[in-house]
Amino acid sequence: MISRQWRGVARASDADRYVEHLRAETFPLLAKIDGFREASILKRSVAAGVEFRVVTVWDSLAAIRQFAGESAEDAVVPEKVQAMMVSYDRVVEHYEVVAGHQ
DSSP states (O other): OEEEEEEEEEOGGGHHHHHHHIIIIIHHHHHTSTTEEEEEEEEEEETTEEEEEEEEEESOHHHHHHHHOSSTTBOOOOHHHHTTEEEEOSBOEEEEOOOOOO
C-alpha cells in the first residue's frame, strides 16, 4: 500500500471551509476510485494560519494516477482551494506502508 501525503497552510478564516471542501467534494470523489482505501485530515495552528496534512492510503501508484493523473507526484489543488491557502505543496510525498497497528 502507498500513503500519499500533502501539506498546506490555510488562512485561519478559511480553515473550516477547507475541511468542508474535503468532506463534501474531495473525499466522495476519492471513494469512487478503485484502489483508494482511506483518508485522514491532520491540522495544527501555526503562525501563518492552520496547517493541514492530508494523508490518503491507496493500493498502488496506478490507483493514485486515477486521481492525480500520469504524474502521480503532482499535487491536486483546485483553484478554490488555492485561494484559501497561504502556502501549499506543489508536489506530494509517497511512502510505502510497511506496517500498521489497531
